[in-house]
Amino acid sequence: MLDALTRFTSEGIIDPAQILGVSENLDEESDTDIFCLRHGLDLAQAGNVVIVHTHKTRKAPPQFAAALVNGDTRADLNGLVKHTLQVSKVSFAPVADATAATGMESEVCR
Numbered sequence: 001m002l003d004a005l006t007r008f009t010s011e012g013i014i015d016p017a018q019i020l021g022v023s024e025n026l027d028e029e030s031d032t033d034i035f036c037l038r039h040g041l042d043l044a045q046a047g048n049v050v051i052v053h054t055h056k057t058r059k060a061p062p063q064f065a066a067a068l069v070n071g072d073t074r075a076d077l078n079g080l081v082k083h084t085l086q087v088s089k090v091s092f093a094p095v096a097d098a099t100a101a102t103g104m105e106s107e108v109c110r
Helices: 002-010 032-039 077-085 095-102
Strands: 047-055 063-070 089-092
Touching: 047 077, 047 095, 063 077, 063 095, 077 089
Parallel strands: none
Antiparallel strands: 047 063, 047 089
């Protein structure tokens, strides 16, 4: 993940001033509930990164986007994410594609 973040900031995709913090977690901490218990956090203080495919138009090739979702909230892909990114379609990116693009391994890979 740190490699991907470094690449995104160096390519101007992410403004470094907008980064609130980064944590490198153990594999067994990838579940939000477990992470919060180990670090004494409430779910509302944690977040999950969800990698999605977006399409500007139905026929356009997909683009990646990352959505940060509060730990106590469900991702509203077809509402908030779709509206915020001004796209016609949003879907969860296939795990293999998301892993290749970000270097982050999903807990569903295990």
